[in-house]
Amino acid sequence: MGIQPIYLDNAASTRVTDEVLAVMTEVMRTAWGNPSAAHPQGAAARDQIETGRLRLLAALGDAGGKLGDIVWTSGCTEADALAVLGAAHVKAGTIVLSSIEHPAVSAVAARLGDQGRRVVTVAPGPDGVLDPEVVADAAADAGVVSIVMVQNEVGIVQPVAAIIAAVKQRAPSCHFHVDAAQAFGKVALDVTALGADSVAIAGHKLHGPKGTGALWLRAGVVLEPLWVGGGQQKGLRGGTQDAPGAAGLGLAAERAIAALPHARTRWLELAGRVTSALDARGVAHRKLVPDQRRAPHILAIGIPGVPASALRTVMSSRGVYLSTGSACAERDSKPSPVLAALGLAQDAGMVRLSFGLDTTAEEVDAAATILADVAAELTPRRTPA
Numbered sequence: 001m002g003i004q005p006i007y008l009d010n011a012a013s014t015r016v017t018d019e020v021l022a023v024m025t026e027v028m029r030t031a032w033g034n035p036s037a038a039h040p041q042g043a044a045a046r047d048q049i050e051t052g053r054l055r056l057l058a059a060l061g062d063a064g065g066k067l068g069d070i071v072w073t074s075g076c077t078e079a080d081a082l083a084v085l086g087a088a089h090v091k092a093g094t095i096v097l098s099s100i101e102h103p104a105v106s107a108v109a110a111r112l113g114d115q116g117r118r119v120v121t122v123a124p125g126p127d128g129v130l131d132p133e134v135v136a137d138a139a140a141d142a143g144v145v146s147i148v149m150v151q152n153e154v155g156i157v158q159p160v161a162a163i164i165a166a167v168k169q170r171a172p173s174c175h176f177h178v179d180a181a182q183a184f185g186k187v188a189l190d191v192t193a194l195g196a197d198s199v200a201i202a203g204h205k206l207h208g209p210k211g212t213g214a215l216w217l218r219a220g221v222v223l224e225p226l227w228v229g230g231g232q233q234k235g236l237r238g239g240t241q242d243a244p245g246a247a248g249l250g251l252a253a254e255r256a257i258a259a260l261p262h263a264r265t266r267w268l269e270l271a272g273r274v275t276s277a278l279d280a281r282g283v284a285h286r287k288l289v290p291d292q293r294r295a296p297h298i299l300a301i302g303i304p305g306v307p308a309s310a311l312r313t314v315m316s317s318r319g320v321y322l323s324t325g326s327a328c329a330e331r332d333s334k335p336s337p338v339l340a341a342l343g344l345a346q347d348a349g350m351v352r353l354s355f356g357l358d359t360t361a362e363e364v365d366a367a368a369t370i371l372a373d374v375a376a377e378l379t380p381r382r383t384p385a
Helices: 018-030 040-059 076-088 103-114 132-138 160-170 243-280 308-317 337-341 361-378
Strands: 068-073 094-098 119-122 142-148 175-179 198-202 213-218 298-304 348-354
Touching: 018 040, 018 243, 040 068, 040 243, 068 076, 068 243, 076 103, 076 142, 076 175, 076 198, 076 213, 094 103, 094 132, 103 119, 103 142, 103 175, 119 132, 132 142, 132 160, 142 160, 160 175, 243 298, 243 361, 308 348, 308 361, 348 361
Parallel strands: 094 119, 094 142, 142 175, 175 198
Antiparallel strands: 068 213, 198 213, 298 348
16 A cells, blocks of 8 residues: 555645535435425425525624625635626726736636726735735725635735725725635634625635535625526526535535634644754745734745746655645746745745645644655755855
C-alpha cells in the first residue's frame, strides 16, 4: 500500500463529511419526489429543503429568515452571477468591484462592460486591503457593488461591513453583493450585522457537496433571474429543486459554524507549525498576509527564486496536494493582481496551504518537512565569485 497523500488544498474544495453524506443518502432514499408535487413524496422533499433552509439561515445569522431568504443554486459562481447580473438588469448606474475579485464576479462584470455598462475596478492598498472610503468614492453613482469578503488566493479578509456602510452613505439604493465563498465557516459572518443585500456561498468549501450553493437575499430586493422556467424559488431560479443538496448544504453549514471557534485556533496553530519548520531548516520565505489580516484556514507563503509551478509539481509527486493560488486560475499565466499588490517578486513562488476541519497536525508536520526539502532543492545555487 502506498503512502496516503496529504491534502492541503481545502480552499479549493473540501471532503464531504460522513454526516453530510449520510443525510444526503437518506434523502435520496426516502424523499425522492419532486418538491413541487402535491402528493406526500413531494411534501417529503419540501420538508428536507425547508430543514436545510432553516439550518443555513441560522448559520448565516438570520435565524428563521427574519431579514432575508435563501435561493438555492449550483454553487457560488451561479449565486454571484444571479446577484450581480440580476441586480444590474434592474438597477442603472456603475458596476463597482475590486481588482482582486474571483472570476465568478470579475468575468460577469467584464461581460456587463462589453454590453455597454460602465465598470469601475478598485485596487487594494499595498497590504492587499481595500480602503472603504476609496470604494465609496468609486461607488457614488453605483447601481451594483460587489466585494469579496476573503480573497481566495491568499486569504486576506476585507473590511466588508465598513465598506458597505461607507458605500451606502454615498449610494443608498445600490445593490451591494458579497462573495463569501472563502469566508463562510472560516471567519465571523452575520448577515444581520453585515448590511449586504446579497451574500453568496458554496457547499464544497465547508465539507458539503459540490454542485450546491446558495444566495442569501435581503427581503424586498429585486433581481432579474438568469433564466425562466417553472417559477420555482419565487421565480428567481426555475427548475426542480435539489432536496438532497439542500439538506447536505444546510447540515454542512450548521456543523461548520459550530466548529468554527475551535477550528480557528487550530488552523492558526497549524500555520505556525509550517512556518516554524521552514525557519528551522533555514528556508527563505515570507508569510504574505499577517495572521490578524487573513482567514485562518489559508496560509500563503512566498519563496524567493522558486518557480511556483515546479514547487507544486514536485510537492504533488511526493504526495502533498496544495496550490499556488486559486485552483480556478492555476494554469493561467497572467500575473495575479493581489500578489502584485502585496509586492511578491516575479521570481518568487507562492504556495497556498489551506486547512479543513479534518486536517491533522501530523499531516501538516509531514507536509512542512517535504516543503522545506523541495524548496531547498529548487532554490538556485549561487556560483562562487
